[in-house]
Amino acid sequence: MATTTGRRSGTRQRILETCRELFNRRGTADITTAEIAAAVGINEGNLYYHFKRKEQILETLFAAFAAELREVAAADLAEGEAETRAARYFRGWFGLMWEWRFFYRDAMVVRRLAPGLQAELETLADEGQADLRRALRSMAANGLIVADDDELERMMVNAWIVATYWIDYLRMRHGVGDITRRHLDWGAWQLMGIFEPYLTAEGRRLLAAAGGVRPGPVPEVQA
């Protein structure tokens, strides 16, 4: 309520939001404090009032990212019919990955700029893989998919890789700057390619009914 809460600086939030956009658009290594200040419309000195070190900006951004990611995972577990979960889950996941893509793409740079984040980054990835593993095992237990444990694990790893690097792939190979719903659907379709051959008739039916993965092969989607 009062200014003392420290939460409502306004400027502080604008700095964070501006940084997220700048990092995403131009790369984490490329953005200087001068540029941040200019983009926010404040002075560099003021920037350092809000964040004593540049590193702190990254750390604060990461905390927000992690919270959002866990929210998506939790929401998936909490609500909805089993058959629509996968589609919603992938969409939510991809959406976040796009909003915070600099964390994926500039991992090496982030590591250098904020070494303290390393441990948390690993924890988050662990959780993501565990979520995926759980989802696949649950599908197998419910007769939607037929595969032994080794195959499930291999699928999980392949799916995690494709999902994690999908955004970077779009940018690198197709020059995609502005992602659309279509790009995310395309990613979901790619992911499905990994699971589909193992689906039972029942699994196939349920996924089709969910309507989550119907874009079919996506043609040359440029930009």
Added chain:
Amino acid sequence: MATTTGRRSGTRQRILETCRELFNRRGTADITTAEIAAAVGINEGNLYYHFKRKEQILETLFAAFAAELREVAAADLAEGEAETRAARYFRGWFGLMWEWRFFYRDAMVVRRLAPGLQAELETLADEGQADLRRALRSMAANGLIVADDDELERMMVNAWIVATYWIDYLRMRHGVGDITRRHLDWGAWQLMGIFEPYLTAEGRRLLAAAGGVRPGPVPEVQA
């Protein structure tokens, strides 16, 4: 033969080799000219005698990388039995990707440090995807795999992503610093997971006979 050929500076080669190692190990953005000179065991001034700009080092390294990559692709097409090609191809590919992993991992940084490389990077990726597409189509034509064009294309994209980011995946998720043959076999096994469900009995037999992909599920391979 004489010193005039410009090819045999010795120091020049040592600079390039040292840079490749430093970039791989510590990240392209992290390495300064001072550090390069120190690692090579020469003075910074001398470094600038051999490469007028730091950017030139990257460009020279990239030319070597591209040449090696094309050599692997060409060798695959030229020689050997069809059934052993896939395994050899993936090994050669992964091996190179490891030796030049900084080009994959620090793509964003490389782009900034040597903008002139962008076009060539894209060409190389185009060629890689085309190679993979051709290989899959040939397998389909020879009755080793059963899939329609859309499925083949989806497989190609998934395989390209897994292959391209495999090295980075090992480092990120498993802290792998020194890659072993086992890590590369593991990657080949992951790739096979994408194709395997589509193989015919004949295709399965040939791949097994090639002995290329037999590590089975790889357990916790650490470091």
Added chain:
DNA sequence: GTCTATAATGAGATAGAC
């Protein structure tokens, strides 16, 4: 070809007035 300077830049960060 290799060295010892040294310049030139540009980044992160601070002090202190308003």
Added chain:
DNA sequence: GTCTATCTCATTATAGAC
């Protein structure tokens, strides 16, 4: 909270002697 002014420092790059 915000600004102006300034500092410190690392990094790329050059000049010129050996």
